[in-house]
Amino acid sequence: VSWSATGxxxxxxxxxxxxxxxxxxxxxxxxxxxxxxxxVAALQELGPHARIPxxxxxxxxxxxxxxxxxxxxKGFGDPALGHDDLRLxxxxxxxxxxxxxxxxxxxxxxxxxxxxxxxGWRARFYKEECPxxxxxxxxxxxxxxxxxxxxxxxxxxxxxxxLVAAGIHVPNGAHHDVAASGAAVLADVNSxxxxxxxxxxxxxxxNFVAEMLLKKLGARELGRGTTGAGARVVTRVLQERDVPxxxxxxxxxxxxxxxxxxxxxxLTTMLVSGSSDPRxxxxxxxxxxxxxxxxxxxxxxxxxPAYGRVRAKTGTTRNASALxxxxxxxxVFSVLQNGDAIPWWHARGGQDRxxxxxxxN
Numbered sequence: 001v002s003w004s005a006t007g008x009x010x011x012x013x014x015x016x017x018x019x020x021x022x023x024x025x026x027x028x029x030x031x032x033x034x035x036x037x038x039x040v041a042a043l044q045e046l047g048p049h050a051r052i053p054x055x056x057x058x059x060x061x062x063x064x065x066x067x068x069x070x071x072x073x074k075g076f077g078d079p080a081l082g083h084d085d086l087r088l089x090x091x092x093x094x095x096x097x098x099x100x101x102x103x104x105x106x107x108x109x110x111x112x113x114x115x116x117x118x119x120g121w122r123a124r125f126y127k128e129e130c131p132x133x134x135x136x137x138x139x140x141x142x143x144x145x146x147x148x149x150x151x152x153x154x155x156x157x158x159x160x161x162x163l164v165a166a167g168i169h170v171p172n173g174a175h176h177d178v179a180a181s182g183a184a185v186l187a188d189v190n191s192x193x194x195x196x197x198x199x200x201x202x203x204x205x206x207n208f209v210a211e212m213l214l215k216k217l218g219a220r221e222l223g224r225g226t227t228g229a230g231a232r233v234v235t236r237v238l239q240e241r242d243v244p245x246x247x248x249x250x251x252x253x254x255x256x257x258x259x260x261x262x263x264x265x266x267l268t269t270m271l272v273s274g275s276s277d278p279r280x281x282x283x284x285x286x287x288x289x290x291x292x293x294x295x296x297x298x299x300x301x302x303x304x305p306a307y308g309r310v311r312a313k314t315g316t317t318r319n320a321s322a323l324x325x326x327x328x329x330x331x332v333f334s335v336l337q338n339g340d341a342i343p344w345w346h347a348r349g350g351q352d353r354x355x356x357x358x359x360x361n
Contacts, residue, residue: 001337001339002337005026006336008336009024009334010268010358011272012330013330019331025246026247027246028261028320028337029260030267031315032315033255033315033324033334034210034255036274037234037262038253039198039201039274040234041217043198043274043284044277044280045217045220045233046220047194048193048194052190053191054073055073055076057179057185057186058070058071058072058185059183060102065097065098068102069101071186072108073089073159074107074109074136075108075135075152076216077112077225081136082139087162089187094163094167096187105160105173105174106174106179107152107156108178109151113215113225116149118251120260121256125256129207136151136152137151138155138159195287197213199287203294205296207255210254211227213253214253215227215229217234231250234253241270241274242269242273245266248261255320256317288311288313288326289312289314291306291308291310300352301356306327309327309328312355316344319342323335323355330358330361333355333358
């Protein structure tokens with residue numbers, strides 16, 4: 001692992017005294033440490049207790065048990081939407097008295113753009129590292145064992161099957177469209193709380209959740225459900241929190257982009273800011289994997305003193321390896337290591353030894 005392509009910073013809490021520094025301001029690829037920025041922004045802007053809806057709109061009118069018109073399934077970016085949710089929606093529609101619909105089902109994914117990947121991704125990352133992005137994705141775009149290219153249309157087909165199972169006849173076929181302004185909401189379901197989604201994202205290093213939350217931030221704050229808009233929101237949040245942005249470039253949410261850049265100083269500042277904020281601190285700190293116990297640290301640092309005492313976000317790509325978090329309550333640290341086909345086992349070994357030393361003090 002290149003010494004010059006390694007950035008390290010360890011800081012004492014709460015004094016801010018620097019315990020160790022090596023290239024702390026060097027701009028490096030962060031891998032999945034990028035998700036820490038998304039976590040702070042999502043918890044701050046969306047709120048730990050907020051949920052993401054998925055709705056069924058009705059365009060038309062009810063004539064006895066016949067709905068004269070169409071139903072529109074609209075997504076707002078819930079990354080955890082599953083088939084059980086579709087069954088709940090179908091039962092709600094049935095509870096309204098509808099037993100037959102005259103027109104084919106429509107799906108609306110316009111809350112986000114229709115770009116399925118993020119800028120700077122390698123071609124193989126599509127589906128292999130992250131399902132296709134859309135405002136309406138069910139079961140991470142899987143139909144059987146296949147990840148499909150049009151997740152919204154797959155969601156429509158699955159929802160039609162749920163409607164039929166609930167006793168509602170709907171004509172065959174489904175189409176993309178936009179729900180009419182003022183259409184009646186016939187049914188809705190909500191995602192887990194944002195705090196739960198952030199915990200999944202950080203503990204399991206879930207690329208899909210990260211990218212969906214990033215687009216959600218763009219849609220919510222700027223009215224544009226794009227990766228670029230979400231990246232601007234995250235950058236603004238970091239700036240508001242006095243995170244040093246020299247050398248920082250937010251391009252996607254997951255850290256898969258080859259254009260992402262972060263510094264060890266930015267990450268340690270971000271960690272302290274997020275964990276000490278009374279509004280989001282518990283959710284942010286609680287989202288980090290615990291050494292030897294859960295998430296991506298379950299099989300690392302399985303012995304004291306780091307075991308159970310180090311909470312940190314991991315990151316691994318072909319070109320980057322990272323570990324940033326807390327050693328007990330006394331130290332915050334960040335280690336970023338870059339290289340061409342970086343030997344991740346050596347990188348992780350060094351990161352773990354560094355965290356063990358901090359945890360011992």
